[in-house]
Structure formats: structure tokens, C-alpha cells
Amino acid sequence: MPEYTGYDGNSLEFLKTNKISIGDSVKILADITYSGIVMPRYEHSDDKHIVLKLKSGYNIGLEIAKIEKVVKNPTLEKIVEKSERVVKNEKLPNILLLSTGGTIASKIDYRTGSVTPVLTAEELNSSVPELSKIANIDTKVLFSEYSENIMPEHWLKIAQTVNGYLNSDYSGIIIAHGTDTMHYTSSYLSFSLTGFPIPIALVGSQRSSDRASSDAALNLIGAAKFLTECKTNGIYIVMHQDENDETIACHIGTRVRKNHTSKRGAFQTVGNDPAFLIVNDEIHNNMKDGFFTTSKYSPKIKINEKVALVKYHPGYDPNMLKNIIDAGYKAIIFEGTGLGHIGKNMYPAVKMADEKGIFMGMTSQCIDGRVRMTVYESGRDLLDLGIIPLENMIPEIALVKAMWATGNTENREEVKEIMLNRIASEFST
Amino acid sequence: MPEYTGYDGNSLEFLKTNKISIGDSVKILADITYSGIVMPRYEHSDDKHIVLKLKSGYNIGLEIAKIEKVVKNPTLEKIVEKSERVVKNEKLPNILLLSTGGTIASKIDYRTGSVTPVLTAEELNSSVPELSKIANIDTKVLFSEYSENIMPEHWLKIAQTVNGYLNSDYSGIIIAHGTDTMHYTSSYLSFSLTGFPIPIALVGSQRSSDRASSDAALNLIGAAKFLTECKTNGIYIVMHQDENDETIACHIGTRVRKNHTSKRGAFQTVGNDPAFLIVNDEIHNNMKDGFFTTSKYSPKIKINEKVALVKYHPGYDPNMLKNIIDAGYKAIIFEGTGLGHIGKNMYPAVKMADEKGIFMGMTSQCIDGRVRMTVYESGRDLLDLGIIPLENMIPEIALVKAMWATGNTENREEVKEIMLNRIASEFST
Numbered sequence: 057m058p059e060y061t062g063y064d065g066n067s068l069e070f071l072k073t074n075k076i077s078i079g080d081s082v083k084i085l086a087d088i089t090y091s092g093i094v095m096p097r098y099e100h101s102d103d104k105h106i107v108l109k110l111k112s113g114y115n116i117g118l119e120i121a122k123i124e125k126v127v128k129n130p131t132l133e134k135i136v137e138k139s140e141r142v143v144k145n146e147k148l149p150n151i152l153l154l155s156t157g158g159t160i161a162s163k164i165d166y167r168t169g170s171v172t173p174v175l176t177a178e179e180l181n182s183s184v185p186e187l188s189k190i191a192n193i194d195t196k197v198l199f200s201e202y203s204e205n206i207m208p209e210h211w212l213k214i215a216q217t218v219n220g221y222l223n224s225d226y227s228g229i230i231i232a233h234g235t236d237t238m239h240y241t242s243s244y245l246s247f248s249l250t251g252f253p254i255p256i257a258l259v260g261s262q263r264s265s266d267r268a269s270s271d272a273a274l275n276l277i278g279a280a281k282f283l284t285e286c287k288t289n290g291i292y293i294v295m296h297q298d299e300n301d302e303t304i305a306c307h308i309g310t311r312v313r314k315n316h317t318s319k320r321g322a323f324q325t326v327g328n329d330p331a332f333l334i335v336n337d338e339i340h341n342n343m344k345d346g347f348f349t350t351s352k353y354s355p356k357i358k359i360n361e362k363v364a365l366v367k368y369h370p371g372y373d374p375n376m377l378k379n380i381i382d383a384g385y386k387a388i389i390f391e392g393t394g395l396g397h398i399g400k401n402m403y404p405a406v407k408m409a410d411e412k413g414i415f416m417g418m419t420s421q422c423i424d425g426r427v428r429m430t431v432y433e434s435g436r437d438l439l440d441l442g443i444i445p446l447e448n449m450i451p452e453i454a455l456v457k458a459m460w461a462t463g464n465t466e467n468r469e470e471v472k473e474i475m476l477n478r479i480a481s482e483f484s485t
Numbered sequence: 486m487p488e489y490t491g492y493d494g495n496s497l498e499f500l501k502t503n504k505i506s507i508g509d510s511v512k513i514l515a516d517i518t519y520s521g522i523v524m525p526r527y528e529h530s531d532d533k534h535i536v537l538k539l540k541s542g543y544n545i546g547l548e549i550a551k552i553e554k555v556v557k558n559p560t561l562e563k564i565v566e567k568s569e570r571v572v573k574n575e576k577l578p579n580i581l582l583l584s585t586g587g588t589i590a591s592k593i594d595y596r597t598g599s600v601t602p603v604l605t606a607e608e609l610n611s612s613v614p615e616l617s618k619i620a621n622i623d624t625k626v627l628f629s630e631y632s633e634n635i636m637p638e639h640w641l642k643i644a645q646t647v648n649g650y651l652n653s654d655y656s657g658i659i660i661a662h663g664t665d666t667m668h669y670t671s672s673y674l675s676f677s678l679t680g681f682p683i684p685i686a687l688v689g690s691q692r693s694s695d696r697a698s699s700d701a702a703l704n705l706i707g708a709a710k711f712l713t714e715c716k717t718n719g720i721y722i723v724m725h726q727d728e729n730d731e732t733i734a735c736h737i738g739t740r741v742r743k744n745h746t747s748k749r750g751a752f753q754t755v756g757n758d759p760a761f762l763i764v765n766d767e768i769h770n771n772m773k774d775g776f777f778t779t780s781k782y783s784p785k786i787k788i789n790e791k792v793a794l795v796k797y798h799p800g801y802d803p804n805m806l807k808n809i810i811d812a813g814y815k816a817i818i819f820e821g822t823g824l825g826h827i828g829k830n831m832y833p834a835v836k837m838a839d840e841k842g843i844f845m846g847m848t849s850q851c852i853d854g855r856v857r858m859t860v861y862e863s864g865r866d867l868l869d870l871g872i873i874p875l876e877n878m879i880p881e882i883a884l885v886k887a888m889w890a891t892g893n894t895e896n897r898e899e900v901k902e903i904m905l906n907r908i909a910s911e912f913s914t
Contacts, residue, residue: 159861202863204826208800236822240799317824317854361800367820369881370669371637371790371888379808391796393665395746397633421881423852425746432588434631452798452850459800 062097067106070120076128084108085125086118095183109185109273144192149227149284151191153181154217156210157200158234160261160272184273190280191227203234203241203260208359208459211244215357218249218256222353228255228283230276235260235314235322238293242309243453244359246291246480247460251353255283257294258309262320271296271320278304278334285339286332290347291480296320297333306332308347310453310482313423326450327424328484349478360386360463365455367391367421368398377405386462387415387471390443391451396420396427397434403441410442415471417444417458419451444472447483457482491526496535499549505557513537514554515547524612538614538702573621578656578713580620582610583646585639586629587663589690589701613702619709620656632663632670632689637788637888640673644786647678647685651782657684657712659705664689664743664751667722671738672882673788675720675909676889680782684712686723687738691749700725700749707733707763714768715761719776720909725749726762735761737776739882739911742852755879756853757913776910789815789892794884796820796850797827806834815891816844816900819872820880825849825856826863832870839871844900846873846887848880873901876912886911 058077060068076082076094084090092108105117144150155161161179181193198217199210218229233241242258249256257279261272279294282304291309298321307325316322325331331343362385366377380388388409392398396418398406409416418438420427426448429435439445446454454475461474478485487506489497505511505523513519521537534546573579584590590608610622627646628639647658662670671687678685686708690701708723711733720738727750736754745751754760760772791814795806809817817838821827825847827835838845847867849856855877858864868874875883883904890903907914 202826202861204797204822204863205828205830206799207828207830211799234823236826237799314823314851315853317849317851317856319854322851322854361802363800364805365796365798367794367796368633369794369884370635370640370666371792373790373812375812376793376808379805383802383804393633394663394743397631397665399634399636401634401636420746422743422746422751424744425748425751427746432631434633455798 059096063103063106065103066120067097067103070106070123074126074128076126081129082108083127083129084118084123086122090116090118091129092116093185145188148189149191150225151193151228151230151280151283152221152224152226153193153195153230153232154214155195155197155200155232156203156206156214156234158203158232158236158238158260159264160232160234160259160275161200184276186273186277187280190277191284193230193280194226201234203236203238206234206237206241208244208361211241211248212357212359214241215245215248215355218245218252219355219357222253226254228257230279230283231256231258232276233258233260235262235295239309239312239314239323240452240456242291242293242312243456243480243482244460246309246347246482247457248357248359249291249353249355250479251289251348251350252291252355253289253353255286255289256291257283257306258292259294262296262318262322274301274304278306281334281337282306282332282339286341288343288347290331292331293323295323297330302335304334305330306334308343308481310480311450313450313452327448345481347481349480356460356464358463359459361459363387363389363455363458363462365389365391365451367451368393368402370399372399372402374402374405377402377409381405381409381412381414385414386466387417387458389446389451389454389458390416390418391421392418392427393421395431395435396429396438396445397432398438400434400437403437406438406441406443413468415444415458415462415468415475416442417446417454417475419446419449419454421451423450444475446475449483453482488525492532492535494532495549496526496532499535499552503555503557505555510558511537512556512558513547513552515551519545519547520558521545574617577618578620579654580622580657580659580709580712581650581653581655582622582624582659582661583643584624584626584629584661585632585635585643585663587632587661587665587667587689588693589661589663589688589704590629613705615702615706616709619706620713622659622709623655630663632666635663635666635670637673637790640670640677641786641788643670644674644677644784647674647681648784648786651682655683657686659708659712660685660687661705662687662689664691664724668738668741668743668752669881669885671720671722671741672885672909672911673889675738675776675911676886677786677788678720678782678784679908680718680777680779681720681784682718682782684715684718685720686712686735687721688723691725691747691751703730703733707735710763710766711735711761711768715770717772717776719760721760722752724752726759731764733763734759735763737772737910739909740879742879742881756877774910778907778909785889785893787892788888790888792816792818792884792887792891794818794820794880796880797822797831799828801828801831803831803834806831806838810834810838810841810843814843815895816846816887818875818880818883818887819845819847820850821847821856822850824860824864825858825867825874826861827867829863829866832866835867835870835872842897844873844887844891844897844904845871846875846883846904848875848878848883850880852879853877873904875904878912882911
């Protein structure tokens with residue numbers, strides 16, 4: 057029986073009239089000629105478009121009204137078959153796909169033109185048929201949130217879920233996640249699940265999965281390939297390396313940042329090449345050491361949210377620091393200037409924080425490069441006031457590490473020791 | 486009479502024994518062979534080194550104990566002559582050099598090994614004899630502060646001083662400045678001195694001027710060349726383009742950021758090439774439009790410090806936003822995630838800020854790329870709550886602009902209008 061999932065009204069009629077169903081390989085003449093496979097659509101889609109998966113992996117939405125001609129290509133077999141999706145191929149490795157929401161699991165609301173998170177992990181998986189050739193994918197929806205709404209409590213839920221699959225037969229785990237705060241989540245998982253034996257790839261997309269030019273498919277395919285072939289462990293962010301579709305980058309989850317609001321290649325490993333690159337299906341390993349500095353798995357998933365990130369700037373009011381102290385914060389991560397400085401007008405408030413037993417660490421708003429507080433007399437003053445230089449840790453990642461460290465001990469000396477102990481490649485030596 | 490400024494004890498004896506004085510061209514055999522000109526030293530220097538200016542423009546400190554042989558090169562004339570420094574060359578243009586402190590006007594304290602700001606503008610000028618071939622340089626010390634200690638009140642003093650030279654015969658003004666907050670200062674000057682008729686170059690260095698491998702000389706030479714030949718106006722940051730000494734970059738003062746803690750090429754124009762490049766003495770102009778969108782000079786140097794930069798992250802406590810509201814802030818610049826988002830747990834506090842008449846603008850912690858708040862429903866919610874998307878303004882620069890805007894009007898609608906009005910190339914269209 058022909059399959060028409062998601063097609064309705066005009067679009068369903070169009071497919072039936074032309075004797076085309078989901079999975080058919082077709083050539084379509086519209087503004088230009090498109091060749092691809094007719095894809096299923098989602099429940100709430102409009103009835104004015106059909107979705108075609110191009111050879112490049114992109115899904116493209118074509119307006120029916122603009123289609124001049126459609127020809128079925130009989131030489132190619134159907135790729136999307138419902139039965140193929142559920143039967144496991146015993147020869148392939150297994151991957152778990154956890155969905156948390158974000159653009160990758162979103163679709164355009166054609167009424168408002170904005171993007172909303174609605175796809176389930178199963179829908180996401182089935183929208184990328186190439187995945188079934190790489191691995192058997194089991195799917196699970198954890199929640200459906202844009203990543204700006206992902207809170208530390210969501211991190212806990214992800215970590216607990218992953219921890220539950222410690223003794224599974226999965227080769228790796230994909231976590232579909234919004235890109236906005238993906239690097240915060242990846243670093244939390246890196247610290248809380250230190251030594252986790254199988255690799256984990258956080259995957260997002262800059263364009264929603266049902267949209268022409270979505271980068272979701274290639275990122276997911278790259279992640280599946282990476283997880284089944286990389287022969288390493290650790291927590292990575294797997295996304296486009298740049299605007300081209302040729303290279304997928306696997307970034308160390310504690311050394312990565314979203315550095316562009318909209319480009320596909322928005323994520324960058326700070327000050328280094330990505331750990332792995334997938335170029336034309338080949339995996340290149342740029343990692344010298346392992347991801348974790350220990351091979352022993354010792355999950356510590358507690359977290360304390362009373363950690364402040366203080367970005368210093370001219371005109372920053374030291375009273376704001378006093379508010380943080382009064383609110384009972386356990387740690388302050390300074391995003392200082394240059395090599396790790398803050399103005400001398402901050403010294404009295406810093407002294408007060410030190411006396412309250414608050415851990416204070418220094419990072420740089422330059423983002424790239426190492427803090428070095430012995431070069432200038434002002435840096436030395438700050439060392440004397442008890443601020444600990446945090447090597448070349450990225451400010452946001454230092455914040456997450458301090459949340460995790462203070463969640464696991466209340467002793468400031470122990471927090472300091474944890475912060476300076478390289479656990480998950482969060483700073484270079 | 487031979488000149489020995491700054492030499493004392495062992496180093497003075499070494500020079501006298503070898504019949505060498507300041508300005509002599511010499512060849513020195515130590516670990517390798519060095520050719521250069523003997524330079525004056527500063528008052529508090531030790532007596533164990535002599536300083537040589539190499540052909541590359543770098544000053545290098547050589548330990549006397551390691552010098553095997555020194556030969557005077559009689560074919561070259563002395564370059565540094567005190568008399569040359571004070572007599573004006575009527576054929577050359579004039580430049581004003583204002584010193585504010587920072588590494589560029591610093592030297593190493595050989596006792597502690599740290600760097601302290603002590604050089605005057607005159608010392609700085611005389612330490613780079615090449616400058617006298619480009620322009621007559623008048624010098625003035627404004628203050629002597631590391632840039633992490635430069636406060637908005639210092640910005641005012643710089644702007645007032647520059648404004649006083651409106652009708653001078655200077656071709657341009659160099660402001661020697663610490664690099665840590667140089668881009669905050671350059672953006673303030675860009676807004677407050679809109680339309681200032683002659684170009685202004687903020688120049689810093691990543692290594693102190695008396696140190697081997699200082700980048701100060703080449704940055705100053707590049708700035709002098711730029712100011713006398715660029716035929717434009719505006720406020721620029723002039724620094725090394727990268728680790729090589731071949732290219733000096735002139736960055737638009739509102740589109741630039743210190744992106745590395747220690748490299749010479751630490752400053753980068755965000756998302757674009759620098760406005761001007763000086764490559765092998767030639768100036769390349771990459772600017773399509775003028776720096777200022779008006780040619781009318783209308784200084785507005787007032788400033789209001791009650792502006793907060795709120796960097797959103799998972800776990801950010803909305804109560805911190807309430808503290809800002811309670812403290813009577815006039816504007817809040819959000820450094821949101823991705824295209825310009827903050828978590829929905831922030832909405833009640835944002836609503837409160839809006840009701841208090843506080844201006845709220847959105848930028849992105851991605852730094853590069855444009856905020857676009859119509860793509861996701863969460864962005865639309867924030868627009869409804871009154872947050873204004875600030876195009877592709879760099880968060881730190883948006884902060885400075887909001888300080889300046891709220892300093893010049895208390896009317897929120899006017900603040901909004903100013904923030905969205907492109908004044909000094911602070912965002913691209």
C-alpha cells in the first residue's frame with residue numbers, strides 16, 4: 057500500500073494524481089530541476105508542499121503550485137520503507153538517540169513562520185534513512201525544550217538517563233540538543249560522567265529538520281559514523297565544520313563554543329583543531345590524548361547552581377559582586393580582561409568574598425589563550441586576594457565545572473583542587 | 486659627549502670599556518650574532534643588560550655576562566640623537582601622542598619580573614626613532630593606568646582632551662592604551678566624538694616596550710603611517726594582524742575585540758576583515774563606507790554607568806536581574822544565547838524591568854553573527870516583552886553605547902532610537 061504519512065488535502069491529491077508515494081525517487085521540474093526522494097511529513101504540516109530529500113542529504117520543501125512536472129525514476133529502489141525502520145540489522149552496531157528538543161527536533165510552523173520543537177526522536181531518526189545503514193537506532197524522548205530553556209535540572213536528567221545505559225550494548229549515544237547552550241550541557245556531562253566507557257555525541261542543527269537546507273541530516277549521519285568507528289570515549293559536539301557539507305567536526309565537549317549566531321559551522325574548538333574530522337566519510341583523529349584523564353568510571357552528577365559568572369568591564373559596579381556574596385553563592389568565576397585582570401576598584405569586594413569562603417576562579421573574556429596572573433602587578437594583587445587562575449578554560453565551561461565541583465563538595469580547598477585537576481580535557485597543559 | 490641614559494654600574498662600565506654609546510650601530514656576538522643600535526634604558530633598569538634595537542624594530546635585552554664580543558659598525562650613522570628628537574621637520578605632518586598607560590608604556594621590573602607602567606609619552610616616542618621620519622610627534626601624558634583600571638571617568642578625560650585639539654594642525658592622534666579594555670575605550674570615543682575630523686588610532690602592545698620582542702615599535706610606526714596617509718577619519722585600534730611582523734591591522738573601533746590573552750594578533754575585527762591593512766609599508770583600504778554616518782562633528786561626551794551587561798547561562802538566577810532593577814539601572818544589555826535568547830524563567834523579571842522603564846537590548850554571546858528574534862517562538866516572546874534586538878553589535882560595544890545613550894537622554898524611546906541608529910559603524914546593515 058502506498059504510504060502518504062503527513063500528506064493531506066492538496067499535497068495528498070498531488071501525490072495520488074501523479075502516482076507517487078513516500079520513498080519514491082523522482083525528478084521534479086519547478087524553477088529548476090530537482091532529483092530526490094519523497095519524504096514523509098509531520099502531523100501538522102500544511103498541504104501546499106511536498107518534501108524532497110536531495111542527494112546532498114538536505115530536505116527541501118517544494119511548493120506544489122510551482123511544480124510544472126514530476127517524473128518517477130523507476131531505476132532506483134525505494135529507500136524509505138516502514139518495515140526497514142523497525143527490523144534490526146544484527147550485523148550493525150546499536151546507537152541510542154536521546155532527544156531533548158532544539159532546532160534539530162523542530163519544524164517550521166507555516167502559519168507563523170517561526171520554528172517550534174515538536175519532532176520526536178523516532179520522527180527524527182526516520183527522517184534520515186541513511187542512519188539505518190550505519191547503525192540500529194533506538195530512540196527515546198527525554199523532553200522537548202529549546203536549549204535556552206535547558207536548566208541544570210535537565211542536565212541531571214540527561215546524566216541519570218545516560219548512566220542507566222552503562223551496561224548496554226550501545227556503541228555510543230546521540231543526544232539531539234538545541235545549539236544555544238549545547239556546550240554548557242556537553243561540559244556538564246563531561247565532568248559528571250567522567251570515564252563513561254562509550255562515546256557520546258551531542259548533535260544539533262542550525263536549521264530545523266523539515267526545512268530546505270537543514271544541516272540536521274548530515275550532522276546526525278556524521279555522529280552515527282563517529283560513534284560507531286571512533287574507538288574512543290568522551291563527550292563531543294558533532295556539527296558542520298564550516299558552510300560546506302564536506303566536513304563534519306567532532307569537538308571536545310569542554311573546549312567548544314558556539315561562535316556564530318546562524319552559520320552551520322557555528323561551533324569551534326577554541327584555540328585548536330576539532331578532535332575528529334569526518335571528511336568524505338573518512339574519520340581523521342587529531343586527538344593526542346584520551347578525552348578523560350582517568351579510565352575509571354565514577355559518575356558524580358550533583359550540581360550546585362549558586363555559582364556566578366562575573367564578566368568584568370569598565371563601569372562594573374563592585375556592589376553587584378556584593379549582591380552575589382549576600383545571596384550565598386559558593387563560587388564566582390570571573391571573566392576578566394586580557395591575561396586575567398579586573399579593576400582595582402573590585403579589590404574590597406573580592407576580599408569580602410574571600411573572607412566568606414567563596415571560591416574565586418579567573419578566566420578571560422578574550423576566550424582564546426591562557427590566563428597568566430604573574431605578568432602584571434595587578435594580576436599578582438589578585439592572586440594575593442585569593443583568586444585562582446584557571447589556565448585556558450573557557451569562561452562558560454569554568455562556570456559549569458564550578459557548579460559541578462561545588463555540588464560535590466562544600467570544602468573550598470577541595471573545590472580548588474577539583475578546578476585545577478584536568479578531568480575531561482577542559483584545559484590544555 | 487657620549488650618551489649613556491639609563492645605564493649604570495656594570496652596564497655603564499661595559500659601554501665605556503668598549504667605547505660604545507647610545508645610538509651606535511654595533512654587532513654583538515653572544516649566543517648568536519646580533520646587529521642593531523644601542524638604545525637608552527629607563528631610570529630603574531638593572532645594570533646587567535644592554536638594550537639593542539634590531540632591524541626588525543624590536544628591542545632586545547642582552548645580558549652582558551653572555552656577550553663574547555662587541556664590534557662598532559662605523560659605516561652607519563647614529564640614529565638616535567637627542568637633538569633630532571626636539572627639532573621639528575617642517576616638511577612632515579604632525580601627530581599628537583597621548584599616553585594613558587598600559588603595557589605599551591610599561592617596562593619590566595627586573596627585581597620582581599613583573600611589568601609596571603612607567604614610561605612617559607616622550608620616552609615612548611624617543612624609544613622608536615623611526616617615528617621621527619614619518620611625523621613630528623608631540624606628546625602628552627594623560628594618566629598612567631593599566632587598562633583594567635580605566636573607568637568611564639578616564640574615557641571622559643580622553644574625550645575632553647581630544648575635543649580640545651579639534652582645531653589643531655595634527656593629522657591624527659595616537660592614544661597609547663593598555664590592550665585589555667582598549668576596545669571599550671575606542672567604542673566610547675567613537676560614539677562621543679562622532680564626526681571628529683581627523684583619525685584617531687589607539688595603539689597598545691602585548692609585550693612591554695623595553696622588552697625583547699616588544700610589538701610596541703611596529704604598532705606605533707604603523708599607526709603613524711596610517712594617520713598621516715589614510716585620508717579618512719574615525720577611531721581605530723592599530724595592532725599586529727597576526728604573529729608575523731609584516732602586517733599591521735587598523736580595526737574599526739566599534740567592531741573589534743581582544744580575542745586572545747597573549748598573542749600579538751590578539752585584536753580581531755568581528756566577522757570581517759580589518760578596515761585597513763598596512764602590508765610592507767603599503768596601506769590597503771578595505772572600508773566601503775565612512776567610519777561615521779555623519780560628517781558633522783557633534784561631541785556628546787556624557788556617560789551613565791548604570792548599565793548592566795547580563796550574560797545569560799543555564800542556572801542564571803532571575804533574582805540577579807531583580808537586583809539590577811532595584812539598583813536603579815537605566816539599561817540592560819543581554820548577552821543572550823544563539824540568535825538572541827534567554828530562558829523563559831527570566832520572563833517575569835524582564836517584565837518587571839520593562840515596567841520600570843529600563844531599556845533592554847539583546848546581543849549574542851556567540852559574538853559573531855546577527856541576533857534574529859523572529860525565528861523562534863521564544864525570541865518572539867522576548868520581543869513582546871520589550872527587548873530590542875541590536876543587530877550584530879558586539880555585546881561589550883552595545884554596553885558602552887547604552888552607557889553613552891543613557892548618559893545623553895533619560896527618555897527610553899530616545900535611547901531606543903539612538904541604539905538602533907548606526908552612528909559609528911557599530912553594526913553592519
